[in-house]
Amino acid sequence: MGRITGTTRLLAVLGDPIEQVRAPELVNPLLDRLGRDAVLVPVHVRPDDLAEVVGGLRRIGNLDGLLITVPHKFEICRHADELAPAAAFTGSANAVRREPDGRWRADNFDGVGFVRGLRAAGHEPRGRRFALVGAGGAGIALAAAVLEAGAARLAVCDTDGERVKALLARLGERWPGRVSGSTEPRLEDADVAVNATPLGLRPGDPLPFDPGALPAGALVADIVMKSRQTPLLRAAAARGLAVHHGLAMLDHQLDCYRDFFRL
Incomplete structure:
Protein backbone atom coordinates (compact mmCIF):
# COMPACT_ATOMS: atom_id res chain seq x y z
CA MET A 1 0.00 0.00 0.00
CA GLY A 2 1.31 3.43 -0.93
CA ARG A 3 1.99 6.28 1.46
CA ILE A 4 -1.16 7.78 3.02
CA THR A 5 -1.25 11.58 2.91
CA GLY A 6 -3.72 14.39 3.39
CA THR A 7 -4.87 13.93 -0.22
CA THR A 8 -5.61 10.19 0.05
CA ARG A 9 -9.14 9.18 -0.97
CA LEU A 10 -10.97 6.59 1.14
CA LEU A 11 -12.97 3.46 0.44
CA ALA A 12 -14.38 1.27 3.23
CA VAL A 13 -15.64 -2.29 3.41
CA LEU A 14 -18.44 -2.79 5.96
CA GLY A 15 -19.27 -6.10 7.62
CA ASP A 16 -19.98 -8.04 10.80
CA PRO A 17 -17.71 -9.88 11.41
CA ILE A 18 -14.96 -8.10 9.51
CA GLU A 19 -11.82 -10.12 10.24
CA GLN A 20 -12.45 -12.48 7.31
CA VAL A 21 -12.65 -9.87 4.55
CA ARG A 22 -10.11 -10.30 1.76
CA ALA A 23 -11.02 -7.24 -0.31
CA PRO A 24 -8.28 -4.99 1.17
CA GLU A 25 -5.66 -7.59 0.19
CA LEU A 26 -6.75 -7.41 -3.44
CA VAL A 27 -8.10 -3.88 -3.89
CA ASN A 28 -5.19 -2.01 -2.26
CA PRO A 29 -2.57 -3.62 -4.53
CA LEU A 30 -4.84 -2.75 -7.47
CA LEU A 31 -4.95 0.89 -6.34
CA ASP A 32 -1.14 0.86 -6.12
CA ARG A 33 -0.79 -0.62 -9.61
CA LEU A 34 -3.11 2.05 -10.98
CA GLY A 35 -1.17 4.81 -9.21
CA ARG A 36 -4.24 5.94 -7.29
CA ASP A 37 -3.86 7.94 -4.08
CA ALA A 38 -6.55 5.89 -2.33
CA VAL A 39 -6.92 3.16 0.28
CA LEU A 40 -9.58 0.58 1.21
CA VAL A 41 -10.01 -0.02 4.96
CA PRO A 42 -12.17 -2.56 6.86
CA VAL A 43 -14.89 -1.19 9.15
CA HIS A 44 -16.68 -3.41 11.67
CA VAL A 45 -20.36 -2.43 11.75
CA ARG A 46 -22.99 -4.34 13.71
CA PRO A 47 -26.47 -4.50 12.14
CA ASP A 48 -28.08 -2.20 14.73
CA ASP A 49 -25.46 0.45 13.97
CA LEU A 50 -25.56 0.35 10.18
CA ALA A 51 -27.85 3.32 9.61
CA GLU A 52 -25.90 5.56 11.97
CA VAL A 53 -22.52 4.50 10.58
CA VAL A 54 -23.55 4.92 6.95
CA GLY A 55 -25.05 8.31 7.74
CA GLY A 56 -21.73 9.39 9.22
CA LEU A 57 -19.68 7.96 6.37
CA ARG A 58 -21.76 9.85 3.83
CA ARG A 59 -20.59 13.07 5.51
CA ILE A 60 -16.90 12.27 5.05
CA GLY A 61 -15.78 14.45 2.18
CA ASN A 62 -12.94 12.26 0.95
CA LEU A 63 -14.85 8.95 1.11
CA ASP A 64 -15.65 7.81 -2.44
CA GLY A 65 -17.53 4.58 -1.77
CA LEU A 66 -18.18 1.39 0.14
CA LEU A 67 -17.89 -2.34 -0.32
CA ILE A 68 -20.50 -4.34 1.58
CA THR A 69 -20.27 -7.83 3.02
CA VAL A 70 -22.32 -10.06 5.34
CA PRO A 71 -24.83 -9.27 6.81
CA HIS A 72 -25.53 -5.83 5.31
CA LYS A 73 -26.16 -6.50 1.60
CA PHE A 74 -29.94 -6.17 1.79
CA GLU A 75 -30.11 -3.35 4.30
CA ILE A 76 -27.56 -1.16 2.50
CA CYS A 77 -30.02 -0.73 -0.37
CA ARG A 78 -32.22 1.34 1.97
CA HIS A 79 -29.40 3.87 2.30
CA ALA A 80 -28.70 4.30 -1.43
CA ASP A 81 -30.27 7.05 -3.51
CA GLU A 82 -30.16 4.94 -6.67
CA LEU A 83 -29.98 1.20 -7.40
CA ALA A 84 -28.30 -0.19 -10.51
CA PRO A 85 -30.30 -2.91 -12.30
CA ALA A 86 -28.58 -5.85 -10.54
CA ALA A 87 -29.14 -4.30 -7.11
CA ALA A 88 -32.72 -3.32 -7.95
CA PHE A 89 -33.61 -6.84 -9.13
CA THR A 90 -32.01 -8.70 -6.25
CA GLY A 91 -32.65 -6.11 -3.55
CA SER A 92 -29.04 -6.64 -2.52
CA ALA A 93 -25.82 -4.67 -3.07
CA ASN A 94 -22.13 -5.15 -2.39
CA ALA A 95 -20.80 -1.81 -3.64
CA VAL A 96 -21.91 1.80 -3.21
CA ARG A 97 -20.27 4.85 -4.78
CA ARG A 98 -20.63 8.58 -4.38
CA GLU A 99 -21.76 10.26 -7.60
CA PRO A 100 -20.45 13.70 -8.61
CA ASP A 101 -23.72 15.28 -7.46
CA GLY A 102 -23.38 13.63 -4.02
CA ARG A 103 -25.98 10.91 -4.58
CA TRP A 104 -25.09 7.32 -3.62
CA ARG A 105 -25.50 4.55 -6.21
CA ALA A 106 -25.53 0.86 -5.23
CA ASP A 107 -24.73 -2.16 -7.39
CA ASN A 108 -24.09 -5.87 -6.92
CA PHE A 109 -21.15 -7.67 -8.53
CA ASP A 110 -21.24 -10.93 -6.54
Missing part, protein backbone atom coordinates in the same frame (compact mmCIF):
# COMPACT_ATOMS: atom_id res chain seq x y z
CA GLY A 111 -23.12 -12.78 -9.26
CA VAL A 112 -21.01 -11.65 -12.20
CA GLY A 113 -17.84 -12.32 -10.18
CA PHE A 114 -19.00 -15.82 -9.31
CA VAL A 115 -19.91 -16.73 -12.89
CA ARG A 116 -16.69 -15.28 -14.29
CA GLY A 117 -14.73 -17.22 -11.68
CA LEU A 118 -16.47 -20.48 -12.62
CA ARG A 119 -15.78 -19.97 -16.30
CA ALA A 120 -12.14 -19.01 -15.71
CA ALA A 121 -11.70 -22.32 -13.85
CA GLY A 122 -13.26 -24.25 -16.73
CA HIS A 123 -16.71 -24.75 -15.18
CA GLU A 124 -19.30 -23.54 -17.69
CA PRO A 125 -22.67 -22.89 -15.95
CA ARG A 126 -24.79 -23.29 -19.10
CA GLY A 127 -26.92 -26.41 -19.03
CA ARG A 128 -25.87 -27.47 -15.54
CA ARG A 129 -28.05 -28.19 -12.51
CA PHE A 130 -27.24 -26.01 -9.50
CA ALA A 131 -28.04 -26.48 -5.81
CA LEU A 132 -27.59 -23.22 -3.91
CA VAL A 133 -27.62 -23.16 -0.11
CA GLY A 134 -28.27 -19.69 1.28
CA ALA A 135 -30.75 -17.11 0.01
CA GLY A 136 -29.18 -14.05 1.63
CA GLY A 137 -27.58 -11.07 -0.04
CA ALA A 138 -24.89 -13.04 -1.84
CA GLY A 139 -27.14 -16.03 -2.51
CA ILE A 140 -29.78 -14.09 -4.40
CA ALA A 141 -27.10 -12.43 -6.55
CA LEU A 142 -25.52 -15.80 -7.37
CA ALA A 143 -28.93 -17.31 -8.10
CA ALA A 144 -29.80 -14.64 -10.64
CA ALA A 145 -26.36 -14.80 -12.22
CA VAL A 146 -26.24 -18.55 -12.81
CA LEU A 147 -29.75 -18.49 -14.29
CA GLU A 148 -28.76 -15.59 -16.54
CA ALA A 149 -25.69 -17.63 -17.53
CA GLY A 150 -27.92 -20.48 -18.72
CA ALA A 151 -28.15 -22.90 -15.78
CA ALA A 152 -30.66 -25.61 -16.65
CA ARG A 153 -32.11 -25.68 -13.15
CA LEU A 154 -31.56 -24.07 -9.77
CA ALA A 155 -32.65 -25.56 -6.43
CA VAL A 156 -32.41 -22.94 -3.67
CA CYS A 157 -32.31 -23.86 0.01
CA ASP A 158 -32.48 -21.63 3.08
CA THR A 159 -33.60 -22.33 6.63
CA ASP A 160 -35.81 -19.23 6.37
CA GLY A 161 -38.83 -20.44 4.42
CA GLU A 162 -40.20 -16.94 3.87
CA ARG A 163 -36.90 -15.86 2.35
CA VAL A 164 -37.02 -18.85 -0.01
CA LYS A 165 -40.58 -18.02 -1.01
CA ALA A 166 -39.69 -14.40 -1.76
CA LEU A 167 -36.68 -15.46 -3.82
CA LEU A 168 -38.71 -17.96 -5.84
CA ALA A 169 -41.30 -15.31 -6.63
CA ARG A 170 -38.59 -12.92 -7.81
CA LEU A 171 -36.65 -15.46 -9.89
CA GLY A 172 -39.61 -17.47 -11.16
CA GLU A 173 -41.09 -14.48 -12.91
CA ARG A 174 -37.98 -14.00 -15.04
CA TRP A 175 -36.96 -17.67 -15.38
CA PRO A 176 -40.21 -19.69 -15.14
CA GLY A 177 -39.90 -23.43 -14.62
CA ARG A 178 -36.19 -23.40 -13.80
CA VAL A 179 -36.22 -22.62 -10.06
CA SER A 180 -37.34 -24.59 -7.02
CA GLY A 181 -36.92 -23.99 -3.31
CA SER A 182 -36.85 -25.77 0.02
CA THR A 183 -35.64 -25.47 3.60
CA GLU A 184 -33.45 -28.59 3.26
CA PRO A 185 -30.71 -29.01 0.63
CA ARG A 186 -31.64 -31.02 -2.46
CA LEU A 187 -28.35 -32.38 -3.70
CA GLU A 188 -29.00 -35.81 -5.15
CA ASP A 189 -28.82 -34.78 -8.83
CA ALA A 190 -26.89 -31.49 -8.67
CA ASP A 191 -23.97 -30.87 -11.01
CA VAL A 192 -22.82 -27.88 -8.93
CA ALA A 193 -23.51 -27.29 -5.22
CA VAL A 194 -22.79 -23.83 -3.82
CA ASN A 195 -22.48 -22.61 -0.25
CA ALA A 196 -23.73 -19.00 -0.18
CA THR A 197 -24.10 -18.89 3.61
CA PRO A 198 -21.56 -17.56 6.16
CA LEU A 199 -21.09 -21.07 7.57
CA GLY A 200 -17.38 -21.71 7.68
CA LEU A 201 -16.38 -18.27 8.90
CA ARG A 202 -16.24 -19.29 12.55
CA PRO A 203 -14.49 -22.27 14.13
CA GLY A 204 -17.01 -24.97 14.96
CA ASP A 205 -19.55 -23.96 12.32
CA PRO A 206 -21.46 -26.95 10.95
CA LEU A 207 -21.11 -27.74 7.25
CA PRO A 208 -23.79 -25.97 5.19
CA PHE A 209 -24.54 -29.28 3.48
CA ASP A 210 -23.18 -32.82 3.29
CA PRO A 211 -20.98 -33.27 0.20
CA GLY A 212 -21.57 -37.02 0.56
CA ALA A 213 -25.13 -36.49 -0.68
CA LEU A 214 -23.86 -35.28 -4.07
CA PRO A 215 -23.41 -37.51 -7.10
CA ALA A 216 -19.94 -38.44 -8.29
CA GLY A 217 -18.52 -35.78 -10.59
CA ALA A 218 -20.28 -32.87 -8.89
CA LEU A 219 -18.50 -29.58 -8.23
CA VAL A 220 -18.63 -27.99 -4.76
CA ALA A 221 -18.20 -24.21 -4.60
CA ASP A 222 -17.86 -22.07 -1.49
CA ILE A 223 -18.03 -18.27 -1.31
CA VAL A 224 -16.45 -18.14 2.17
CA MET A 225 -13.02 -16.53 1.77
CA LYS A 226 -11.58 -16.58 5.29
CA SER A 227 -9.34 -19.44 4.21
CA ARG A 228 -8.84 -20.89 0.76
CA GLN A 229 -9.56 -24.43 1.91
CA THR A 230 -12.78 -24.16 3.93
CA PRO A 231 -14.12 -27.09 5.98
CA LEU A 232 -16.74 -27.68 3.28
CA LEU A 233 -14.15 -27.82 0.51
CA ARG A 234 -11.91 -30.11 2.54
CA ALA A 235 -14.83 -32.48 3.12
CA ALA A 236 -15.76 -32.40 -0.57
CA ALA A 237 -12.20 -33.04 -1.73
CA ALA A 238 -11.93 -35.96 0.71
CA ARG A 239 -14.88 -37.51 -1.12
CA GLY A 240 -13.19 -37.08 -4.48
CA LEU A 241 -15.32 -34.14 -5.61
CA ALA A 242 -13.98 -31.15 -7.54
CA VAL A 243 -13.92 -27.89 -5.56
CA HIS A 244 -14.07 -24.18 -6.39
CA HIS A 245 -12.60 -21.65 -3.94
CA GLY A 246 -14.40 -18.54 -2.70
CA LEU A 247 -11.61 -16.12 -3.51
CA ALA A 248 -12.27 -16.63 -7.24
CA MET A 249 -15.52 -14.66 -6.88
CA LEU A 250 -13.66 -11.67 -5.47
CA ASP A 251 -10.76 -11.96 -7.93
CA HIS A 252 -13.20 -11.65 -10.82
CA GLN A 253 -14.95 -8.62 -9.34
CA LEU A 254 -11.83 -6.46 -9.45
CA ASP A 255 -12.47 -5.23 -13.00
CA CYS A 256 -16.06 -4.44 -11.98
CA TYR A 257 -14.83 -2.41 -9.00
CA ARG A 258 -12.31 -0.60 -11.20
CA ASP A 259 -15.08 0.50 -13.56
CA PHE A 260 -17.68 1.17 -10.85
CA PHE A 261 -15.42 3.35 -8.70
CA ARG A 262 -13.86 4.96 -11.81
CA LEU A 263 -10.37 3.94 -10.74
Whole structure:
Protein backbone atom coordinates (compact mmCIF):
# COMPACT_ATOMS: atom_id res chain seq x y z
CA MET A 1 0.00 0.00 0.00
CA GLY A 2 1.31 3.43 -0.93
CA ARG A 3 1.99 6.28 1.46
CA ILE A 4 -1.16 7.78 3.02
CA THR A 5 -1.25 11.58 2.91
CA GLY A 6 -3.72 14.39 3.39
CA THR A 7 -4.87 13.93 -0.22
CA THR A 8 -5.61 10.19 0.05
CA ARG A 9 -9.14 9.18 -0.97
CA LEU A 10 -10.97 6.59 1.14
CA LEU A 11 -12.97 3.46 0.44
CA ALA A 12 -14.38 1.27 3.23
CA VAL A 13 -15.64 -2.29 3.41
CA LEU A 14 -18.44 -2.79 5.96
CA GLY A 15 -19.27 -6.10 7.62
CA ASP A 16 -19.98 -8.04 10.80
CA PRO A 17 -17.71 -9.88 11.41
CA ILE A 18 -14.96 -8.10 9.51
CA GLU A 19 -11.82 -10.12 10.24
CA GLN A 20 -12.45 -12.48 7.31
CA VAL A 21 -12.65 -9.87 4.55
CA ARG A 22 -10.11 -10.30 1.76
CA ALA A 23 -11.02 -7.24 -0.31
CA PRO A 24 -8.28 -4.99 1.17
CA GLU A 25 -5.66 -7.59 0.19
CA LEU A 26 -6.75 -7.41 -3.44
CA VAL A 27 -8.10 -3.88 -3.89
CA ASN A 28 -5.19 -2.01 -2.26
CA PRO A 29 -2.57 -3.62 -4.53
CA LEU A 30 -4.84 -2.75 -7.47
CA LEU A 31 -4.95 0.89 -6.34
CA ASP A 32 -1.14 0.86 -6.12
CA ARG A 33 -0.79 -0.62 -9.61
CA LEU A 34 -3.11 2.05 -10.98
CA GLY A 35 -1.17 4.81 -9.21
CA ARG A 36 -4.24 5.94 -7.29
CA ASP A 37 -3.86 7.94 -4.08
CA ALA A 38 -6.55 5.89 -2.33
CA VAL A 39 -6.92 3.16 0.28
CA LEU A 40 -9.58 0.58 1.21
CA VAL A 41 -10.01 -0.02 4.96
CA PRO A 42 -12.17 -2.56 6.86
CA VAL A 43 -14.89 -1.19 9.15
CA HIS A 44 -16.68 -3.41 11.67
CA VAL A 45 -20.36 -2.43 11.75
CA ARG A 46 -22.99 -4.34 13.71
CA PRO A 47 -26.47 -4.50 12.14
CA ASP A 48 -28.08 -2.20 14.73
CA ASP A 49 -25.46 0.45 13.97
CA LEU A 50 -25.56 0.35 10.18
CA ALA A 51 -27.85 3.32 9.61
CA GLU A 52 -25.90 5.56 11.97
CA VAL A 53 -22.52 4.50 10.58
CA VAL A 54 -23.55 4.92 6.95
CA GLY A 55 -25.05 8.31 7.74
CA GLY A 56 -21.73 9.39 9.22
CA LEU A 57 -19.68 7.96 6.37
CA ARG A 58 -21.76 9.85 3.83
CA ARG A 59 -20.59 13.07 5.51
CA ILE A 60 -16.90 12.27 5.05
CA GLY A 61 -15.78 14.45 2.18
CA ASN A 62 -12.94 12.26 0.95
CA LEU A 63 -14.85 8.95 1.11
CA ASP A 64 -15.65 7.81 -2.44
CA GLY A 65 -17.53 4.58 -1.77
CA LEU A 66 -18.18 1.39 0.14
CA LEU A 67 -17.89 -2.34 -0.32
CA ILE A 68 -20.50 -4.34 1.58
CA THR A 69 -20.27 -7.83 3.02
CA VAL A 70 -22.32 -10.06 5.34
CA PRO A 71 -24.83 -9.27 6.81
CA HIS A 72 -25.53 -5.83 5.31
CA LYS A 73 -26.16 -6.50 1.60
CA PHE A 74 -29.94 -6.17 1.79
CA GLU A 75 -30.11 -3.35 4.30
CA ILE A 76 -27.56 -1.16 2.50
CA CYS A 77 -30.02 -0.73 -0.37
CA ARG A 78 -32.22 1.34 1.97
CA HIS A 79 -29.40 3.87 2.30
CA ALA A 80 -28.70 4.30 -1.43
CA ASP A 81 -30.27 7.05 -3.51
CA GLU A 82 -30.16 4.94 -6.67
CA LEU A 83 -29.98 1.20 -7.40
CA ALA A 84 -28.30 -0.19 -10.51
CA PRO A 85 -30.30 -2.91 -12.30
CA ALA A 86 -28.58 -5.85 -10.54
CA ALA A 87 -29.14 -4.30 -7.11
CA ALA A 88 -32.72 -3.32 -7.95
CA PHE A 89 -33.61 -6.84 -9.13
CA THR A 90 -32.01 -8.70 -6.25
CA GLY A 91 -32.65 -6.11 -3.55
CA SER A 92 -29.04 -6.64 -2.52
CA ALA A 93 -25.82 -4.67 -3.07
CA ASN A 94 -22.13 -5.15 -2.39
CA ALA A 95 -20.80 -1.81 -3.64
CA VAL A 96 -21.91 1.80 -3.21
CA ARG A 97 -20.27 4.85 -4.78
CA ARG A 98 -20.63 8.58 -4.38
CA GLU A 99 -21.76 10.26 -7.60
CA PRO A 100 -20.45 13.70 -8.61
CA ASP A 101 -23.72 15.28 -7.46
CA GLY A 102 -23.38 13.63 -4.02
CA ARG A 103 -25.98 10.91 -4.58
CA TRP A 104 -25.09 7.32 -3.62
CA ARG A 105 -25.50 4.55 -6.21
CA ALA A 106 -25.53 0.86 -5.23
CA ASP A 107 -24.73 -2.16 -7.39
CA ASN A 108 -24.09 -5.87 -6.92
CA PHE A 109 -21.15 -7.67 -8.53
CA ASP A 110 -21.24 -10.93 -6.54
CA GLY A 111 -23.12 -12.78 -9.26
CA VAL A 112 -21.01 -11.65 -12.20
CA GLY A 113 -17.84 -12.32 -10.18
CA PHE A 114 -19.00 -15.82 -9.31
CA VAL A 115 -19.91 -16.73 -12.89
CA ARG A 116 -16.69 -15.28 -14.29
CA GLY A 117 -14.73 -17.22 -11.68
CA LEU A 118 -16.47 -20.48 -12.62
CA ARG A 119 -15.78 -19.97 -16.30
CA ALA A 120 -12.14 -19.01 -15.71
CA ALA A 121 -11.70 -22.32 -13.85
CA GLY A 122 -13.26 -24.25 -16.73
CA HIS A 123 -16.71 -24.75 -15.18
CA GLU A 124 -19.30 -23.54 -17.69
CA PRO A 125 -22.67 -22.89 -15.95
CA ARG A 126 -24.79 -23.29 -19.10
CA GLY A 127 -26.92 -26.41 -19.03
CA ARG A 128 -25.87 -27.47 -15.54
CA ARG A 129 -28.05 -28.19 -12.51
CA PHE A 130 -27.24 -26.01 -9.50
CA ALA A 131 -28.04 -26.48 -5.81
CA LEU A 132 -27.59 -23.22 -3.91
CA VAL A 133 -27.62 -23.16 -0.11
CA GLY A 134 -28.27 -19.69 1.28
CA ALA A 135 -30.75 -17.11 0.01
CA GLY A 136 -29.18 -14.05 1.63
CA GLY A 137 -27.58 -11.07 -0.04
CA ALA A 138 -24.89 -13.04 -1.84
CA GLY A 139 -27.14 -16.03 -2.51
CA ILE A 140 -29.78 -14.09 -4.40
CA ALA A 141 -27.10 -12.43 -6.55
CA LEU A 142 -25.52 -15.80 -7.37
CA ALA A 143 -28.93 -17.31 -8.10
CA ALA A 144 -29.80 -14.64 -10.64
CA ALA A 145 -26.36 -14.80 -12.22
CA VAL A 146 -26.24 -18.55 -12.81
CA LEU A 147 -29.75 -18.49 -14.29
CA GLU A 148 -28.76 -15.59 -16.54
CA ALA A 149 -25.69 -17.63 -17.53
CA GLY A 150 -27.92 -20.48 -18.72
CA ALA A 151 -28.15 -22.90 -15.78
CA ALA A 152 -30.66 -25.61 -16.65
CA ARG A 153 -32.11 -25.68 -13.15
CA LEU A 154 -31.56 -24.07 -9.77
CA ALA A 155 -32.65 -25.56 -6.43
CA VAL A 156 -32.41 -22.94 -3.67
CA CYS A 157 -32.31 -23.86 0.01
CA ASP A 158 -32.48 -21.63 3.08
CA THR A 159 -33.60 -22.33 6.63
CA ASP A 160 -35.81 -19.23 6.37
CA GLY A 161 -38.83 -20.44 4.42
CA GLU A 162 -40.20 -16.94 3.87
CA ARG A 163 -36.90 -15.86 2.35
CA VAL A 164 -37.02 -18.85 -0.01
CA LYS A 165 -40.58 -18.02 -1.01
CA ALA A 166 -39.69 -14.40 -1.76
CA LEU A 167 -36.68 -15.46 -3.82
CA LEU A 168 -38.71 -17.96 -5.84
CA ALA A 169 -41.30 -15.31 -6.63
CA ARG A 170 -38.59 -12.92 -7.81
CA LEU A 171 -36.65 -15.46 -9.89
CA GLY A 172 -39.61 -17.47 -11.16
CA GLU A 173 -41.09 -14.48 -12.91
CA ARG A 174 -37.98 -14.00 -15.04
CA TRP A 175 -36.96 -17.67 -15.38
CA PRO A 176 -40.21 -19.69 -15.14
CA GLY A 177 -39.90 -23.43 -14.62
CA ARG A 178 -36.19 -23.40 -13.80
CA VAL A 179 -36.22 -22.62 -10.06
CA SER A 180 -37.34 -24.59 -7.02
CA GLY A 181 -36.92 -23.99 -3.31
CA SER A 182 -36.85 -25.77 0.02
CA THR A 183 -35.64 -25.47 3.60
CA GLU A 184 -33.45 -28.59 3.26
CA PRO A 185 -30.71 -29.01 0.63
CA ARG A 186 -31.64 -31.02 -2.46
CA LEU A 187 -28.35 -32.38 -3.70
CA GLU A 188 -29.00 -35.81 -5.15
CA ASP A 189 -28.82 -34.78 -8.83
CA ALA A 190 -26.89 -31.49 -8.67
CA ASP A 191 -23.97 -30.87 -11.01
CA VAL A 192 -22.82 -27.88 -8.93
CA ALA A 193 -23.51 -27.29 -5.22
CA VAL A 194 -22.79 -23.83 -3.82
CA ASN A 195 -22.48 -22.61 -0.25
CA ALA A 196 -23.73 -19.00 -0.18
CA THR A 197 -24.10 -18.89 3.61
CA PRO A 198 -21.56 -17.56 6.16
CA LEU A 199 -21.09 -21.07 7.57
CA GLY A 200 -17.38 -21.71 7.68
CA LEU A 201 -16.38 -18.27 8.90
CA ARG A 202 -16.24 -19.29 12.55
CA PRO A 203 -14.49 -22.27 14.13
CA GLY A 204 -17.01 -24.97 14.96
CA ASP A 205 -19.55 -23.96 12.32
CA PRO A 206 -21.46 -26.95 10.95
CA LEU A 207 -21.11 -27.74 7.25
CA PRO A 208 -23.79 -25.97 5.19
CA PHE A 209 -24.54 -29.28 3.48
CA ASP A 210 -23.18 -32.82 3.29
CA PRO A 211 -20.98 -33.27 0.20
CA GLY A 212 -21.57 -37.02 0.56
CA ALA A 213 -25.13 -36.49 -0.68
CA LEU A 214 -23.86 -35.28 -4.07
CA PRO A 215 -23.41 -37.51 -7.10
CA ALA A 216 -19.94 -38.44 -8.29
CA GLY A 217 -18.52 -35.78 -10.59
CA ALA A 218 -20.28 -32.87 -8.89
CA LEU A 219 -18.50 -29.58 -8.23
CA VAL A 220 -18.63 -27.99 -4.76
CA ALA A 221 -18.20 -24.21 -4.60
CA ASP A 222 -17.86 -22.07 -1.49
CA ILE A 223 -18.03 -18.27 -1.31
CA VAL A 224 -16.45 -18.14 2.17
CA MET A 225 -13.02 -16.53 1.77
CA LYS A 226 -11.58 -16.58 5.29
CA SER A 227 -9.34 -19.44 4.21
CA ARG A 228 -8.84 -20.89 0.76
CA GLN A 229 -9.56 -24.43 1.91
CA THR A 230 -12.78 -24.16 3.93
CA PRO A 231 -14.12 -27.09 5.98
CA LEU A 232 -16.74 -27.68 3.28
CA LEU A 233 -14.15 -27.82 0.51
CA ARG A 234 -11.91 -30.11 2.54
CA ALA A 235 -14.83 -32.48 3.12
CA ALA A 236 -15.76 -32.40 -0.57
CA ALA A 237 -12.20 -33.04 -1.73
CA ALA A 238 -11.93 -35.96 0.71
CA ARG A 239 -14.88 -37.51 -1.12
CA GLY A 240 -13.19 -37.08 -4.48
CA LEU A 241 -15.32 -34.14 -5.61
CA ALA A 242 -13.98 -31.15 -7.54
CA VAL A 243 -13.92 -27.89 -5.56
CA HIS A 244 -14.07 -24.18 -6.39
CA HIS A 245 -12.60 -21.65 -3.94
CA GLY A 246 -14.40 -18.54 -2.70
CA LEU A 247 -11.61 -16.12 -3.51
CA ALA A 248 -12.27 -16.63 -7.24
CA MET A 249 -15.52 -14.66 -6.88
CA LEU A 250 -13.66 -11.67 -5.47
CA ASP A 251 -10.76 -11.96 -7.93
CA HIS A 252 -13.20 -11.65 -10.82
CA GLN A 253 -14.95 -8.62 -9.34
CA LEU A 254 -11.83 -6.46 -9.45
CA ASP A 255 -12.47 -5.23 -13.00
CA CYS A 256 -16.06 -4.44 -11.98
CA TYR A 257 -14.83 -2.41 -9.00
CA ARG A 258 -12.31 -0.60 -11.20
CA ASP A 259 -15.08 0.50 -13.56
CA PHE A 260 -17.68 1.17 -10.85
CA PHE A 261 -15.42 3.35 -8.70
CA ARG A 262 -13.86 4.96 -11.81
CA LEU A 263 -10.37 3.94 -10.74
